[in-house]
Amino acid sequence: MDMPLAHDNGRDINPAEHSTWDEIASTAETQPIKLIYICGYGRSGSTLLDILLGQQRSMFGGGEIIGLSQHVYLNDEYCACGERVRSCSFWQPVVEQWHAQQPPRFIEEFRRAQWKVGTVFSPRRWFGSRDLETFSSHTARLMRLMSDRSGKAAIVDSSKWPGRGMALAKIKGIDLHVIHLVRDVRGVAWSLSKAYEADASKGLQRVIVPKPLLYSAARWAYVNLAAEWLCRKVGPSKYLRIRYEDVAADPAGSLQRIASLAGIALDPRDYEAGEFNPVHQVAGNRLRMQKGIRVKSDDSWRKQMPEGKRRLLTRACGFLLARYGYPMGV
Template identity: 35%
Template sequence: MRGQTRDQDPTVVYLAGWGRSGSTLLERLLGELPGVTLLGEVVHLWERGLHEDQLCACGAAFSACPFWTAVGARAFGGWQAVDLDRLAYLRERVDRQRRMPRTARRRPDPGTRAEVEQYAGHFRAVYAAAQQVGGARVLVDSSKEIPTALTLSHRDDLDLRVLHVVRDARGVAYSWAKTVARPEAGGEPMPRFSPARSTGLWLSGNLTVQALAWRGVPLTRMRYEDLVADPAAALAEAWRALDLPGSPELPVRGGGAAGPPEVDLGPCHSVAGNPMRFRTGPTELRADEEWRAAMAPGDRRLVTAMAWPLLRRFGYR
């Protein structure tokens, strides 16, 4: 039922793509729109929230966060009722790239259908509860994982719409080579990837998103570079393309001759993701273009050669 919100079905904007492409910035900007609640990377909620009790973006441990405590109570009668072992088993069965030949089918076999329904049902319960607790018309899940989105696409009681965010593969590869600490994990560094490995994953993440279109999920694309250059226009265009309810009025200052656009970021309850989810207050939006001057020439040539067909498709020179 595209173009309308269904009264009993949570409306979820799922951010898809590959990491270090600006999805956390996009998520935070979406969170400044009226009627929107951010959830962070829900695919990691079960491990990082329930099992490891890492920090919510509000600064509290997951178990102490009033928002997530209320969500767990509404969704499952308390998080202790979630069978994490069963959920991990189901994830291995349906939420892996190697399972996509089965989960991308329009009519999967009965066994796959049953496992997908059960696995995605946990997400649907979280979304419905979060919508009630936060009072939002639209929820944002920044999980990015395409296999996860495919499982969600099988739920008839979920209004799923996908926003595919992309960034120049060379900037992505340069970013993945950096050391970035995770505040929610005691400063433990995020994973690092070589330029070749990062670009392989960039290609995979940005190609497999088409499986969602095959499944009939509303899908549109946004470039990180366009978002940073004119965030209000980029969000408005994506909002219209996904036919979302309400008006996407981003409270942004500056831009153009007045200097970089600036947005006041409020607190949120993003459950997992890039450290930027912890940032609040006035934030200037500047494109991270350090790679253009600092990336090793050999790495740049390698990434360009590997990613060239998709770079051209996405409008990169």
């Protein structure tokens, strides 16, 4: 059953119309925050999908929000707007308010709790009730501040970890919708087999070392199975499985499916031009530092990957490739 909207569909609330943060918060305090959580393995298009959703006037694309407190604010990394995050017009006031009047060492405790309760697969016995309480209360406050500051009907979080999705699902006041984003393992493993130099201003905080194909295949299967587990837990009315290749082929149709799951109306003017611009995504793929993005499927692996490697990955992950509707012979 759908829960009430945090704000009216697509209606923007301008923080400038309110005199204080408290006044903004009181307008929506009892309304759940609609959260669209993109879950899946790396290099599956989660940053691209976050950007597409974040361009809709009814949604705020936050990027990999788990990274905000883990390393982005700590290291003053770049936001997708081009500013460093401590100078960003969105995140600076949100984080300042989030930190305000908290006990000393709150952020260290939150980081530790966030990591324990929400990585790939976090069975309940791995963390204590205090960890869950620390994660839940501070995440709920952060999401509320983001919701109020943006004035959007929904927040998008592309942190990807299935365990985080489970922890988010337990937070009272968050109306969670899970998007399980999958990509052909052959494309994922090929992308991960390449090395990249660090370049902070282009969104690469550290050197990316190449990953062996079978390592990527095992992680791809593990994370996607954990994402399926999350989807079963939240129930069929609260999740959608969507393929990267389908998003790239039909961005507008994919956006409509996601909006419909979350009960949000889209304005066709936000996607008809076919050009997308990141706003304030923190952490994620280097794509978030680009402007004027035109969606195009990255299927370079089909031409570049040697046939033997393709066959190896197909054999290793055939059971999941078939389940997700990918052809075996490519």
